[in-house]
Amino acid sequence: MKVNGIIIGAGIIGSAIAYELSRQGMSDLHVIDPDLEGPLSSTERNAGGVRHLWQQPINRELSKHSIALFEKLKTEIGFNQTGYLWLFGKGEEKAGKEMLARTQGHNLSYEELSVSEIRSRYPFLDKTDDLAFAIFGAKDGLINSNSLKQYYRTEAKKQGVIFHDRHVVHSMLEKAGKAQITLSTVTSDIAAQDHLKNPESLLKKSGPITWTADFVILAAGAWSRELLIPHLTHPLIEPIRRQIILFKAENFHMNEYGMIVDTSRVYFHPEGGNILAGLVLKNEKPGFNFDVDPDFFESHIWPALYERSSSLEKLKAITGWGGLYSYTPDTSGILGKVPGAQTLYECHSFTGRGVMQSYGAAIALSELILKKQFQTIDASCLSRDRFLTGHSEELLPEGLHI
Numbered sequence: 001m002k003v004n005g006i007i008i009g010a011g012i013i014g015s016a017i018a019y020e021l022s023r024q025g026m027s028d029l030h031v032i033d034p035d036l037e038g039p040l041s042s043t044e045r046n047a048g049g050v051r052h053l054w055q056q057p058i059n060r061e062l063s064k065h066s067i068a069l070f071e072k073l074k075t076e077i078g079f080n081q082t083g084y085l086w087l088f089g090k091g092e093e094k095a096g097k098e099m100l101a102r103t104q105g106h107n108l109s110y111e112e113l114s115v116s117e118i119r120s121r122y123p124f125l126d127k128t129d130d131l132a133f134a135i136f137g138a139k140d141g142l143i144n145s146n147s148l149k150q151y152y153r154t155e156a157k158k159q160g161v162i163f164h165d166r167h168v169v170h171s172m173l174e175k176a177g178k179a180q181i182t183l184s185t186v187t188s189d190i191a192a193q194d195h196l197k198n199p200e201s202l203l204k205k206s207g208p209i210t211w212t213a214d215f216v217i218l219a220a221g222a223w224s225r226e227l228l229i230p231h232l233t234h235p236l237i238e239p240i241r242r243q244i245i246l247f248k249a250e251n252f253h254m255n256e257y258g259m260i261v262d263t264s265r266v267y268f269h270p271e272g273g274n275i276l277a278g279l280v281l282k283n284e285k286p287g288f289n290f291d292v293d294p295d296f297f298e299s300h301i302w303p304a305l306y307e308r309s310s311s312l313e314k315l316k317a318i319t320g321w322g323g324l325y326s327y328t329p330d331t332s333g334i335l336g337k338v339p340g341a342q343t344l345y346e347c348h349s350f351t352g353r354g355v356m357q358s359y360g361a362a363i364a365l366s367e368l369i370l371k372k373q374f375q376t377i378d379a380s381c382l383s384r385d386r387f388l389t390g391h392s393e394e395l396l397p398e399g400l401h402i
C-alpha cells in the first residue's frame, strides 16, 4: 500500500498530530495502533493535570499553545481551570522562587501565596508548620484526557484521516527517498495488549505487510524506543512506570479544589467524588510494568497526606494502576526529524506532560512537515540531535517536575 502520511500510535500525541495536519489540509493520512481504545496507553492512565509552569521556555510554550485550545473547548473536553497549587517547604525557597521568576513577563497569572493565604484558600490544608510558601496558577487545572483524545480524533476523521485499529508496526525505515513501515494485524484485545506488554518481541521480526509513504511520524509514546532501536547507537529513552491511586477520604470531599502538589511531591486532586493521587518514585526500573505495588498507597501516599491535613487522615483506597512515562536524559520530549532521515519524523517521550503539551507539539511538528520550518513555536531544541551532537546541555532538566 502507498499512502501520503502515516502516524504510528494513536495516543494523545498521534491523535493531536492527525488533527492538526488534517486541519492544515493534509490528505491521505493514516494512523496505526494495535489498540485504539488504548487501555495501556499513557493517555488513558494519566492524572489529567494541566499547567503552564515549567522551567524550560520550550515546555512553557508547548503548554501555553495547548491550553489556548483547551480554553476554547472547555466543556467539550472537560477542562476545568480549578487551579494548580504547588507547595514549597522551608529549605525549598530558592527553587520555588526561581520557578516563579521564570513565569514573570509571560502573562501567565501565577501568584505567590504565603502560608496564611494557603490556609485561608485551602482550609483543609491545616498542617503547615513545615511550609514556606506556595505557587498558585489560576489558569491551570484538570482535563479529561480521553475526551481531548476523542476530540482530536473526531475532528481528524471529519477531514478524512483513517485510524487503523489492530495493526502493529514492526519497523520504520527510509528506502529510495520514501518512508517505509512493515506491520502485522492482531486479532483481539488480548493479543494487542500482549504485544504492548512485551514489545521487545517486535525486534525479532519485521511485519508481513509493507506500506510506503511520503512521510512517517513515530508517536508511539513509551513504545517508540522499540521502533527507534535500528536508528540509535545507544538507548536514549526509557519507559518507566508511574503509579496512581484512587481513594476516598472519610467525611471530606475536595471537589471545589484543583491539583495540589505537596512538598513530598505527592500530587492529588478531586476525581469524580473521590481523590486521585500519584508520586514519582525515584528508584523505579525501566520496563513495561502496568501494575500498582500493593504497598504504594500505605507506604507513600497516605503518610504524606496524613502529614498535610487532618481531613486526609482517614482514607480508603479504591483502586490503583501503573502507566508509563517515556523518559529522555534531560526529561523533555523529542520532536523533529529522525536524525539522518528525510522522510521520518518523531514526536514522543513527553514524560508526565504529554497531555498538556499535545496541541503545542502537534502545531510544531505539523509546521515542520508542511512548511519545512518551525513558525509558531521554535521546537528545534527538541530534536533528538541534541543528544547525538553533545548539545543536550542547552536544554536543562526540568528540576521540579512530577
Ligand SMILES: Cc1cc2nc3c(=O)[nH]c(=O)nc-3n(C[C@H](O)[C@H](O)[C@H](O)COP(=O)(O)OP(=O)(O)OC[C@H]3O[C@@H](n4cnc5c(N)ncnc54)[C@H](O)[C@@H]3O)c2cc1C
Binding pocket: 008, 009, 010, 011, 012, 013, 014, 032, 033, 034, 035, 038, 040, 041, 042, 043, 044, 045, 046, 047, 048, 049, 050, 167, 168, 169, 170, 196, 202, 219, 220, 221, 222, 223, 224, 242, 243, 244, 278, 322, 323, 324, 325, 347, 348, 349, 350, 351, 352, 353, 354, 355, 356, 357
Ligand atoms: C501516571 C501518569 C500520570 C501522568 N500525568 C500527566 C498529567 O497530569 N498531565 C499530562 O499532561 N501528562 C501526564 N502524563 C503523561 C501523559 O499521559 C503522556 O505524556 C501522554 O499520554 C503520552 O501520549 P502519547 O500519545 O505519546 O503515548 P500513549 O498515550 O502511550 O500512546 C502511544 C500509542 O502508541 C501505540 N503503539 C505502541 N506500539 C505501537 C506499534 N508498534 N505500532 C503502532 N502503535 C503502537 C500504543 O498502543 C498507544 O496507543 C502522565 C502519565 C502517567 C503514566
